[in-house]
Amino acid sequence: MGDWLANLPIPWMVLVVFGATYLVAAGVYLVVVFLAVGERLRAFKGVSAGMLPPLGIVFGLFVAFTASQVWSDSDRASAAVNREAGALSSIVFLSASFPGEPEAHLRDLIRRHIQESSEAEWPLMARSTGALRITPHALAEALQYTLALTPRSPGQITAQHEIATALESAVDARRQRIIVSQSHVNGVKWACLLLQAACTLVAIAMVHCDNRLTCTIALATFATGVAVSVVLITAHERPFKSSVGPDLLKRVMPQETASQKVIDHAIALHLTTLLHSARQVISDHQDLINARRAGKDLTAQRVVEQARAGYARTTGHALPDLDPTSLEGMMLRAELEAIGEVMDQAQALINDSGRGFKGFLPATFAYRVADIFRSKVSDHAYLKLTAPEELIRHRDNAPDAWESEMIKTRFQSPHWKKGQFVAEEGELNGRKAYRLIIPEYYEASCLSCHGEPRGARDITGWKKEGRTLGDVGGAISAAIYLK
Numbered sequence: 124m125g126d127w128l129a130n131l132p133i134p135w136m137v138l139v140v141f142g143a144t145y146l147v148a149a150g151v152y153l154v155v156v157f158l159a160v161g162e163r164l165r166a167f168k169g170v171s172a173g174m175l176p177p178l179g180i181v182f183g184l185f186v187a188f189t190a191s192q193v194w195s196d197s198d199r200a201s202a203a204v205n206r207e208a209g210a211l212s213s214i215v216f217l218s219a220s221f222p223g224e225p226e227a228h229l230r231d232l233i234r235r236h237i238q239e240s241s242e243a244e245w246p247l248m249a250r251s252t253g254a255l256r257i258t259p260h261a262l263a264e265a266l267q268y269t270l271a272l273t274p275r276s277p278g279q280i281t282a283q284h285e286i287a288t289a290l291e292s293a294v295d296a297r298r299q300r301i302i303v304s305q306s307h308v309n310g311v312k313w314a315c316l317l318l319q320a321a322c323t324l325v326a327i328a329m330v331h332c333d334n335r336l337t338c339t340i341a342l343a344t345f346a347t348g349v350a351v352s353v354v355l356i357t358a359h360e361r362p363f364k365s366s367v368g369p370d371l372l373k374r375v376m377p378q379e380t381a382s383q384k385v386i387d388h389a390i391a392l393h394l395t396t397l398l399h400s401a402r403q404v405i406s407d408h409q410d411l412i413n414a415r416r417a418g419k420d421l422t423a424q425r426v427v428e429q430a431r432a433g434y435a436r437t438t439g440h441a442l443p444d445l446d447p448t449s450l451e452g453m454m455l456r457a458e459l460e461a462i463g464e465v466m467d468q469a470q471a472l473i474n475d476s477g478r479g480f481k482g483f484l485p486a487t488f489a490y491r492v493a494d495i496f497r498s499k500v501s502d503h504a505y506l507k508l509t510a511p512e513e514l515i516r517h518r519d520n521a522p523d524a525w526e527s528e529m530i531k532t533r534f535q536s537p538h539w540k541k542g543q544f545v546a547e548e549g550e551l552n553g554r555k556a557y558r559l560i561i562p563e564y565y566e567a568s569c570l571s572c573h574g575e576p577r578g579a580r581d582i583t584g585w586k587k588e589g590r591t592l593g594d595v596g597g598a599i600s601a602a603i604y605l606k
Contacts, residue, residue, distance in 0.1 A: 128140075128357060129251075129307075129357055129360055129361055129364075130250060133358060136354060136357060136358060137354055140350050140353050140354045140357070141347075141350045141354075144346045144347075144349050144350040144353070145343070145346055145350070147321065147324070147346070148324055148342045148343065148345075148346035149342075151321075151324045151325055151328050151342065152328055152338060152339065152342050155167065155325065155328035155329060155332050155338075156328075156332060156335060156338070159329075159332035159333070164332065164333065167329040167332045168329075168330075168332065168333060170326060170329040170330055171330075172330045174326055174330075175323070175326060175327060175330060178319070178322060178323040178326055179323060179345075181319055182316070182319045182320055182323055182349075185312075185315055185316040185319050186316065186352045186356070188312070189308055189312050189313075189316055189356055190352075190355070190356055192306075192308060192312075193308065193356055193359045193360055194359075196303055196306050196360075196362055197359060197362040197366050197367065199299070199303045200300055200303045200304070200362040200363060200366075200367040201362070201366075201367050202299075203296050203297075203299040203300035203303060204296070204300055204367055204369075204371050204372065205371065206292065206296040206299075207292075207293050207296035207297055207300065207372065208371045208372050208374070208375045209292075209375075210289040210290070210292040210293035210296060211233050211236070211237065211289075211293055211372065211375050212375040213285065213286075213289040214229065214233055214265070214286050214289045214290060214293070215229075215230060215233055215375065215377045217282045217285050217286045217289070218230055218233075218286065220278060220279050220282035220283075221272060221279065221282070222443050223386075223389075223443065223449050223451040223452060224386065224449035224450055224451055224452070225268075225272055225449055227386060228268060229265055229268065229269070229286070230377040232261045232262070232264055232265040232268070233261070233265065233376070233377055234376055234377055235261040236259060236261035236262050236265075236293075237369075237372045237373060237375075237376045238376075239259075239260075239261060240297070240369060240372055241369035241372060241373060244301075245363060245368070245369050247304075248300065248301060248304035248361075248363040249304075249361055249363045249364035250361075250364075251304055251305055251307060251361060259294060259297055262290055262293055262294050262297070263294075265290055266287060266290045266291070266294075269283060269286045269287050269290065270283075270287060272448075273447070273448060275444055275447075276444065300363070303362065303363075304361070304362075304363050307360055307361070308356065308360055316352075316353075317353075320349045323345060324342060324345060324346065324349075327341045327342055327345055328342060386451070387557035387603040387605070388546055388557065388559065389451070390450070390451045390454055390504070390603050391504075391546065391557060391558075391559035391601040391602065391603055392544070392546075392559060393442070393443070393451070393454075393455055394454060394455070394458055394496075394504065394506055394601045395506075395544070395559060395560075395561045395599045395600075395601045396434055396437055396438060396561070397430060397434050397442065397455070397458055397459075398458065398489060398492060398493065398506065398508070398599050399433075399437070399561065399563070399599055400429075400430045400431075400432075400433030400434045400437060401426060401427075401430035401433075401462050401488070401489075401492065402485045402486075402488060402489045402508075402563075402599075403433055403485075404426050404429045404430055404433060405426070405483070405484070405485045405488045405489075406485040406566065406568050406569070407568075408421055409484075409485075409568060412473050412481050412483050413479055413480050413481055415476055415477070415478070415479055416474075416476050417474040417475075417476045418474065419473055419474055421466070421473055422466065422470070423462070423463035423464075423466035423467050424463075426462060426463075426466050427459055427462055427463060427466075430462060442455070443455070450503065453500065453503075454500055454503065454504050457496055457499040457500045458492070458496050458506070460495075460499070461491075461492045461493075461495035461496040461499065462492055464495055465488060465491045465492050465495065468491075469483055469488075480582050482583065484572075484583075485569075486508060486516075486520070486597070489508040489599070490508050490517070490519065490520060492506075493506040493507050493508055502604070503603065503604055504601065504602065504603050504604065505551060505552070505556070505600075505601065505602040505603075505604070506599075506600070506601050507520070507526075507599070507600045507601075508520055508563075508597060508598075508599055508600075509521065509522040509526050509530075509597060509598050509599075509600055510522070510530075510563075510596060510597035510598065511527075511530050511531070511535065511595065511597075512527060513588070514573070514588055514590075514596065514597070516585055522598070522600075523551075525549055525550075525551075525558060526560060526598065526600050529545045529560050529598070530560075530562075530595065530598055533545055534562040534595045534598065535595050541562075541564070541593075542561075542562065543562075544559055544560060544561040544562070545559070545560050546558065546559040546560075548605070551602050551604070554604050554605070555604070555605040556602040556603060556604045556605055557602065557603045557605060558600070558601070558602045559600070559601050559602070560598050560599065560600040560601070561598060561599050562595055562597075562598050563595070563596050563597040563598055563599060564593050564594065564595060564596060565590050565591070565592060565593065565594045565595075565596040566592070567592060569590075569596060570590065570591075570592065572585070572587065573587060573588050573590045573596060574587060574588075574589065574590055574591065575587065575589050575591075576589065577589025
């Protein structure tokens, strides 16, 4: 059947097919009735009514034969879409094995593929014009990206293999649905079916040519059956227009992936929480650091391990083991390396048996870590230990205008919830950045230098500030520069 008919909306298709069928039936009726006179009438009446059942059965077989292909194509189309949806769902699920930027990127690619399939490919397939030469760019990019990932555990190795397999399955399923979309009932089948219908109409008209009312009723009844059969086959000849839509693919579409702001927020929160945890380790070990002996087991490895444990206690989950090639993974690795380098550099001081107070304070440690971190990733991120302006002892730690405002108006406000951070977009070093700052509070170990009596000299020679347990003593500020 012509493409123009198959492309019509169903109501118009029904109108055209029924109108054409009734028109043909009316033509057959008029011709036969006009010719049914004299000898021709006797000849027409000689046609046995016993011919009608075989003719009807043959027509029915043609309809069944043609419809079987249509139903088979519909089943193949559904199977291909189901397989593609299952593969895409597996990819979305397995992408969680690579948390952070890799997971977000894979989910974005799957979302893009589903959107392109439903918005661009489906209309083409509905018109049988979908082309295999159109490369599924999103799936191809996802496969290349997956194969380029560096697994860091046996679980990630397995996940990488399964994601690649699922992507290949999705590509093959897409190929199958496009092939099915190009299948159609060929002209020979339509010609046989319609010729058989025409022969049956002529036979009915001849058998009942002596009774015009009976002839009209019989022709109209059979013509209705022919029209219904043609509409049913034509309407389902293109499954991607009728019975198989992109709804199943849309149902497995991942939720809107995290915006860059959400990703930046996660990175900044990782950085600040990790530095807070590492700083707490140094605070907890001040007695050990200041002990007059050598051979102390406060190595870089131990501090990193305890900082990780502190991070897990604070957040309720372990520090993510991210792909080091991702932005988030690169920054976490840079901070862990900075912690290790500061501890390695401090080993001689920490193990100096001839010296009591070492001056290796939590603030000193945090400042050095942040400084090394910035030197490693200065183009991407910023990390800093700061404090209220009146508590600053080293000008390099002084807050900038935004940090000062957040400390004064938020952290030092009596209505501010203790421990709550502030995060927003702003300016930093002349660049747009996503900024996050978390408050730090005085603990008992801090008050020997920052507590009472106010104005007295502490062990470092600075004047005590007269602060009390739980007062805001500082803040850890982080920023991710926006692209």
